């Protein structure tokens with residue numbers, strides 16, 4: 249099975265109007281099962297657009313998107329993926345725990361199991377003490393962590409993440425990066441991860457996909473094989489070499 253196939257996709261917003269924007273042009277991207285792929289590129293190059301196409305939140309103008317060997321729309325209906333986007337997208341009227349439980353509820357999982365799973369995920373993101381709070385009572389970074397817990401709760405085969413760690417302090421960010429890798433490895437989850445951070449992309453990814461400014465195109469695909477994804481990995485020569493390689497590719 250292939251996690252994602254984006255085949256010759258172009259996305260034009262406001263087609264035929266004076267404010268027409270070609271956000272993506274002729275994009276091909278394949279994400280293998282269990283692979284962790286980061287998208288990186290200048291602001292406005294279409295990273296979020298590509299992620300939203302994979303999530304079937306928008307449709308391509310031309311080309312096709314396949315998720316888990318089926319059309320993206322079908323994969324969405326069958327809940328093949330979890331998403332955590334820049335805006336946390338939490339429901340203000342639900343407590344933190346009940347936000348995390350939501351995807352489990354949608355899958356018909358019973359109350360006790362839901363509660364246990366949500367508490368386990370909140371523990372993971374360091375928010376066990378805030379289960380009974382409402383999103384409005386949390387900081388932006390904490391809300392983001394709740395959204396990550398929610399995305400991970402169902403252990404979906406595919407995770408789509410749009411700068412999920414952008415609002416976090418460096419220490420929390422590094423801890424969640426490690427947690428995310430551990431979860432992905434354990435569950436063989438495939439991940440498409442949008443980030444502005446070259447070092448984050450290199451640390452997390454099997455492959456870093458570099459995009460050019462509008463119209464967004466894929467200009468490089470850089471394989472990363474760190475000796476280990478831990479503190480030693482962050483200090484390895486490969487890590488620094490790959491950071492340089494991605495930086496050069498971004499410069500074009």
Ligand SMILES: Nc1ncnc2c1ncn2[C@@H]1O[C@H](COP(=O)(O)OP(=O)(O)OP(=O)(O)O)[C@@H](O)[C@H]1O
Pocket residue numbers: 261262269270271289290291292293294295296297298462
């Ligand atoms: N719904 C929309 N209607 C019109 N234009 C849009 C829409 N969504 C995105 N765009 C345009 O498409 C282009 C790509 O936007 P996108 O958000 O995908 O970029 P990005 O690479 O994720 O940017 P950033 O790194 O700043 O988050 C931009 O020029 C943006 O203005």
